[in-house]
Amino acid sequence: MSILEMRGITKEFPGVKALDNVNFKVSKGEIHALCGENGAGKSTLMKVLSGVYPHGTYDGKILINGKEQSFQTIRDSENAGVTIIYQELALVKDMTIAENIFLGNEPKSKGLLDWDTMFKEANVWLKKVGLSIDSSEKVSNLGIGQQQLIEIAKALSKKCDIIIMDEPTAALAEGEVDILMGILNQLRREGITVIYISHKLKEVMKISDQVTVLRDGQTIGTRQTKETDENGIISMMVGRELKDLFPYQDNRTNDVILELRNYSFFKQKRIPITKNISLKLHKGEVLGIGGLMGAGRTELATSLFGGYEGKGDGSVLIDGKSYEVKGPKEAIDRGLAYVSEDRKRYGLVLGMDVAQNTTLASLGKISSLSFINQEQETVETEKFNAKMRVKTPSIETKVMTLSGGNQQKVVLSKWLMSGPKILILDEPTRGIDVGAKQEIYKLINELTEQGVGIIMISSELPELLGMSDRVLVMADKKVMGELSKEEANQEAILKLATGGEEHEKPH
Amino acid sequence: MKNRISFKMDVRAYTLIIALLLIFVVFTILTNGDFISSRNIANLSRQMTVIGILAVGMTLIIVAGHIDLSVGSLLGLTGGIAAILQVWYGWSTLPVIIVTVLAGVVLGLWQGWWVAYKGVPAFIVTLGGMMIFRGILLGISGGQTVAPMSESFRVIGQSYIPYLIGYILTAVFIVFAFLMVGRKRKRRQKLDLALKPASLDYGTMVVVAVLITLFVYMLNRYQGIPVPLLILLVIAGIFVFISKNTTFGRHIYAIGGNQEAAKLSGINIKRNVLSVFVIMGALSAIAGIVLTSRLNAGTVGAGQMYELDAIAAVVIGGTSLMGGVGTIVGSILGALIMASIDNGMSMMNVAPFWQYIVKGLILILAVWLDISSKKKNAL
Ligand SMILES: Nc1ncnc2c1ncn2[C@@H]1O[C@H](COP(=O)(O)OP(=O)(O)OP(=O)(O)O)[C@@H](O)[C@H]1O
Ligand SMILES: [Mg+2]
Numbered sequence: 001m002s003i004l005e006m007r008g009i010t011k012e013f014p015g016v017k018a019l020d021n022v023n024f025k026v027s028k029g030e031i032h033a034l035c036g037e038n039g040a041g042k043s044t045l046m047k048v049l050s051g052v053y054p055h056g057t058y059d060g061k062i063l064i065n066g067k068e069q070s071f072q073t074i075r076d077s078e079n080a081g082v083t084i085i086y087q088e089l090a091l092v093k094d095m096t097i098a099e100n101i102f103l104g105n106e107p108k109s110k111g112l113l114d115w116d117t118m119f120k121e122a123n124v125w126l127k128k129v130g131l132s133i134d135s136s137e138k139v140s141n142l143g144i145g146q147q148q149l150i151e152i153a154k155a156l157s158k159k160c161d162i163i164i165m166d167e168p169t170a171a172l173a174e175g176e177v178d179i180l181m182g183i184l185n186q187l188r189r190e191g192i193t194v195i196y197i198s199h200k201l202k203e204v205m206k207i208s209d210q211v212t213v214l215r216d217g218q219t220i221g222t223r224q225t226k227e228t229d230e231n232g233i234i235s236m237m238v239g240r241e242l243k244d245l246f247p248y249q250d251n252r253t254n255d256v257i258l259e260l261r262n263y264s265f266f267k268q269k270r271i272p273i274t275k276n277i278s279l280k281l282h283k284g285e286v287l288g289i290g291g292l293m294g295a296g297r298t299e300l301a302t303s304l305f306g307g308y309e310g311k312g313d314g315s316v317l318i319d320g321k322s323y324e325v326k327g328p329k330e331a332i333d334r335g336l337a338y339v340s341e342d343r344k345r346y347g348l349v350l351g352m353d354v355a356q357n358t359t360l361a362s363l364g365k366i367s368s369l370s371f372i373n374q375e376q377e378t379v380e381t382e383k384f385n386a387k388m389r390v391k392t393p394s395i396e397t398k399v400m401t402l403s404g405g406n407q408q409k410v411v412l413s414k415w416l417m418s419g420p421k422i423l424i425l426d427e428p429t430r431g432i433d434v435g436a437k438q439e440i441y442k443l444i445n446e447l448t449e450q451g452v453g454i455i456m457i458s459s460e461l462p463e464l465l466g467m468s469d470r471v472l473v474m475a476d477k478k479v480m481g482e483l484s485k486e487e488a489n490q491e492a493i494l495k496l497a498t499g500g501e502e503h504e505k506p507h
Numbered sequence: 508m509k510n511r512i513s514f515k516m517d518v519r520a521y522t523l524i525i526a527l528l529l530i531f532v533v534f535t536i537l538t539n540g541d542f543i544s545s546r547n548i549a550n551l552s553r554q555m556t557v558i559g560i561l562a563v564g565m566t567l568i569i570v571a572g573h574i575d576l577s578v579g580s581l582l583g584l585t586g587g588i589a590a591i592l593q594v595w596y597g598w599s600t601l602p603v604i605i606v607t608v609l610a611g612v613v614l615g616l617w618q619g620w621w622v623a624y625k626g627v628p629a630f631i632v633t634l635g636g637m638m639i640f641r642g643i644l645l646g647i648s649g650g651q652t653v654a655p656m657s658e659s660f661r662v663i664g665q666s667y668i669p670y671l672i673g674y675i676l677t678a679v680f681i682v683f684a685f686l687m688v689g690r691k692r693k694r695r696q697k698l699d700l701a702l703k704p705a706s707l708d709y710g711t712m713v714v715v716a717v718l719i720t721l722f723v724y725m726l727n728r729y730q731g732i733p734v735p736l737l738i739l740l741v742i743a744g745i746f747v748f749i750s751k752n753t754t755f756g757r758h759i760y761a762i763g764g765n766q767e768a769a770k771l772s773g774i775n776i777k778r779n780v781l782s783v784f785v786i787m788g789a790l791s792a793i794a795g796i797v798l799t800s801r802l803n804a805g806t807v808g809a810g811q812m813y814e815l816d817a818i819a820a821v822v823i824g825g826t827s828l829m830g831g832v833g834t835i836v837g838s839i840l841g842a843l844i845m846a847s848i849d850n851g852m853s854m855m856n857v858a859p860f861w862q863y864i865v866k867g868l869i870l871i872l873a874v875w876l877d878i879s880s881k882k883k884n885a886l
Contacts, residue, residue, distance in 0.1 A: 352831075
């Protein structure tokens, strides 16, 4: 019998019908994957289930163990045994790991916080998710992947029957994904039910028992994982066959567009965040950068783009002319663009609308004498929305309300609009559905055809291998080695990434 | 479906106007109609100008994610400088105005530099400024009231626009506003953007036009449109335009909304924040000039607590203290609401302590309404 059943769920937002009569059934103790394109309504369905949207703001019924539920708050759903890990991390950055894990459930003795117990128990949960950090560490000192694992530890500590994970692996590196898979298997053995949302179909195939697919707010169907394959899920998701996920094209030329010679960067003048990096990027080339979390890839990109205060060392040449790291403005003027890995923090102004976000880095292009030409703004935004297939009710919709994948597309639009010569993509397809992924890869081809040089930082090895002309592997803020298209494979990359210095603990 | 979206966005403005009308009706009844007498309307609009001007600048400051606690002292000091230059040194009006506004700009630069380039929180810098500027005022004036101002200086805060010119300005404004609405509709239609029904757009305009005409008629029945009100309207108009249509305005909203994303989009945070404080300084000086002119004197206590009124007006007008969200029109309405409460309660001879209590309660109520309506919309 099913532990959870959602019947005829319909949820409307102003201007959008996010869920349209969705039916969803989950059996006890299974890992049930929920798939669908960006904006299909996965997160919304789970928010309905977990009481984020209280009973009465949607139509339809939620049954848990056959009993009808009417959650008013998240607390209610937790009491009924449902815990959710959101797609967007929801940790308090300035608190310790332990405080975050027990936020709202703090262990107390005689009415006062019992810190010792808290740290001790938190450490146990940390071990369980494979983290060897002390729980008195502040969350702000952790990378995104580690934060994601903390979220999972937090959910586990709540002792529930149903755990919802909304894209838990989007920010995880390969090794961390393995840890998570281990945790999921463990949960299955313990009879805990998991609802698993992911765009990574390989994982879905590997771990899940059943798959339900949503499209445009409607249930397309549920399949036994054993009885289907990746292509089967994809065609349910997008309504057509999708061939050739990595449409690699060789557009390399011999003109060097960016060259780094012994480039180091020091934050606050002292702390090195990149060490002695030398690399060359050619026009029309995709240079992949692989490595483990904390290898210094993002730091290299951010520092080149002028995102840090500090001092550079060595030399950087753009188009053969020297380039001094000053700030993002200068970087943009020299033709650099940087799509950061953390779109909410570094990519978007959530309270602004789609148009305003799209044009934010190129206001100069749509204004004269600093007066914005709204007409041009609209036209340009529409152009990029169409190109990127951003799913939004209108260009005047706040990006806050877009689904995660569509937000990512808006960030890409923003940087395409700036017309870069060198595009740095940091985890460009994080949280993006397969269809959109392929569109982004096609876009990469289109850009390299026009001679744009692309640096692609990615923790997804298939993507790195599938789209790069060359792969650099970084570890401990240094370049460990370079692999040509022919040499590059999973083992070679991992060997370089873990070789050299043993285990570099991310700060 | 598209229509519903854009309608929602205006709800807040309508709420403010409805609240304002309600306040007007209540006071009119309680004062047996005296509240909407021509004379009182003129008074009221004069009273709101100083806070209104401050609220315009404060909106930008708060939208950028900062706060300015010094505007009351800044206004007092610049107003004092104006009075001293004219009364003690015999300067004529125009140079006094120019130098006073420049003084405001310099003081704004000082504060903006600390906030933007030295990274000291605006709360601290302007709290310091609040004391420093008041101290300087006390020092240079020796604690005396500096009076009287020249005839030409008094024009700024005390005089009225002749009837005929008042009506002409009104007519020009209304025609202009209709043309703008038409233009905007045409543009949105062309771009296939959400469009309110024509009847709603033009209907609103007709109501606004009638209200404005009525308002001007009332003012003209007394002595005409007060010059300070006109100053406020011009300033507000300029900054509404700047905030909506210039890159500077866009940058301010982006910085307040997400400073890190703004920075990585190539926006110069420091320079923009500095500019906002400079603008605030200049507007405080203008407000100081208006106040000194109206009081016909520079006094040591001028502008005390005005910063709080200005912040309250901005917040009532829907600007979020978190930054990134807010409109100047809202702030002006907020200032009008605050001034109406002051004015109405004084007319009823309510003891001043009640005025504080009521204003405080209104502030809390307004923000609560705002928050709860947002919650509802989000779900
Ligand atoms: N608070 C909101 N207000 C308005 N519209 C919303 C809101 N939340 C979600 N939507 C809309 O509902 C639809 C479904 O969004 P949802 O976040 O559930 O998608 P998703 O399947 O999780 O996509 P992704 O894979 O990109 O995370 C989208 O069109 C989105 O724009
Ligand atoms: Mg989602």
